[in-house]
Amino acid sequence: MEKVKNKVNKLVNRGLDRHMRLAVTGLSRAGKTAFITSLINQLLHSGTNPRLPLFTPAREGQLLGARRVPQGQLHIPSFDYDQGIHALRSSPPSWPVPTRDVSEIRLELRYRPESGPLRLLKDTATLYLDIVDYPGEWLLDLPLLSMSFVEWSAKQRSVLNGRRRELAEQWLTEISELDMLAEADERQIKHLSGLYTEYLHKCKDEAGLHWVQPGRFVLPGEYAGAPVLEFFPIVSDKLSESALSSAPPNSLFSLMKKRYDYYCEHVVKDFYKEHFSQVDRQIVLVDTLQPLNAGPDSFNDMRQALEQLMQSFRYGKSGLLRRLFSPRIDRILFAATKADHVTPDQHPNLVSLLQQLIHEAWQTAAFEGIDMECVSLSSIQATEPGNVDHKGETLPALRGTLESGEAMLMYPGEVPARLPGESFWQSQGFEFRQFRPMPGPSDEPLPHIRIDKALQYLLGDKLK
Ligand SMILES: Nc1nc2c(ncn2[C@@H]2O[C@H](COP(=O)(O)OP(=O)(O)OP(=O)(O)O)[C@@H](O)[C@H]2O)c(=O)[nH]1
Ligand SMILES: [Mg+2]
Known part of the structure; x- marks a missing residue:
């Protein structure tokens, strides 16, 4: 009982x-x-x-x-x-x-x-x-689910200016002569996807940019080396929508579109689900x-x-x-x-x-x-809060140890209470140093x- x-x-x-x-x-x-x-x-x-x-x-x-x-x-x-x-x-x-x-x-x-x-x-x-x-x-892959391959490509094309264009130069040069409607060549796709991935890495590592898509290209996890991570956006605007929609199934365009769709359906959707x-x-x-x-x-x-x-x-x-x-x-x-x-x-x-x-x-x-x-x-x-004397005035400061091991007492600057405009960037710096945990x-x-x-x-x- x-x-x-x-x-x-x-x-x-x-x-x-x-x-x-x-x-x-x-x-x-x-x-x-x-x-x-x-x-x-x-x-x-x-x-x-x-x-x-x-x-x-x-x-x-x-x-x-x-x-x-x-x-x-x-x-x-x-x-x-x-x-x-x-x-x-x-x-x-x-x-x-x-x-x-x-x-x-x-x-x-x-x-x-x-x-x-x-x-x-x-x-x-x-x-x-x-x-x-x-x-x-x-996380930045979620928007892909509401975009077709062509729409996503257009979005990528729209940001390829300034620093991003410089970083993408090699990839852009190599794809400039590419015929998207010609028969797909696996080795060529692998090579060009590699260059596109390099560009994404540079955006992140060299320019400190966040908007890097598709996210798995830079951190593939379990998909490292899989063909689903081998495609890139079409940045030429010479191809009409009708030419793309009637592209032969074995064309470069069709193969990449297929991979993009697969990426959305199986990689992105599964992760969120x-x-x-x-x-x-x-x-x-x-x-x-x-x-x-x-x-x-x-x-x-x-x-x-x-x-x-x-x-x-x-x-x-x-x-x-x-x-x-x-x-x-x-x-x-x-x-x-x-x-x-x-x-x-x-x-x-x-x-x-x-x-x-x-x-x-x-x-x-x-x-x-x-x-x-x-x-x-x-x-x-x-860090711990402290004070510094500046021209006879006591100002708030931070005390901590930098990643290099150097002890530091500093005033990092003011955080703007509103989205920073021109004047903030021109007149004022903000000093962000990497501190070691205490x-x-x-x-x-x-x-x-x-x-x-x-x-x-x-x-x-x-x-x-
Ligand atoms: N001083 C300070 N630094 C922090 C704190 N939290 C995070 N950091 C710094 O920010 C870095 C990134 O923090 P993570 O927690 O790894 O960031 P994450 O969002 O997990 O980054 P991913 O895994 O790359 O997506 C750390 O290595 C620290 O240098 C904090 O509370 N104080
Ligand atoms: Mg993390």
């Missing part, structure tokens, strides 16, 4: 467990991996963590603790939290490495329900939290500081890439994501990352700049009744700025 009772209790408990899936989105280098690592770290320490005053369940003691448990999707690699922490706690400390493939982690959070039906049934309850990490580049269809909450991380430092081209490119990203994530009935996968997101947090790169007096400007950057997406999501908030945060705080004991939670605020917004109500 006792055995049966235990079994029934177990089944009831399991039925009462809650699940939640958090989508961490952001362009490449926005700080996704650092955010996930810090979030896991803070939660794993939550039973005794003094660094979470804004996270009510931890502050009030409802959250009993958290632990890592085997993830639900067994075919996906596990998020390498240990490697990230090891790097951060090494001597000298270093940042987690850039993400090259998708990975996932599941946390089990134990809490004391404070009210509601759960409180009547149990003393403790469980929330399973699933988080996915992936390279930022892959697998990782974004079940999402409950989303955090959008935006690094505004690095592009502010790099100059107007980089800033505008980041802005454009972010706009594209947010357009794809439209949640309305006509939104691409909704039409394809109908996610049930009810809250989105927009976060300006790496706030420890500026002095605390600049944090309000950081938030207001972010608000301007995501203004349109905000309007759309608000219309759909989705809750939203904007914050500035630092997932892993690498050293610290491995049994203590990582230092951060407002991760507890993010936790409260994303999880607080789920742990009641």
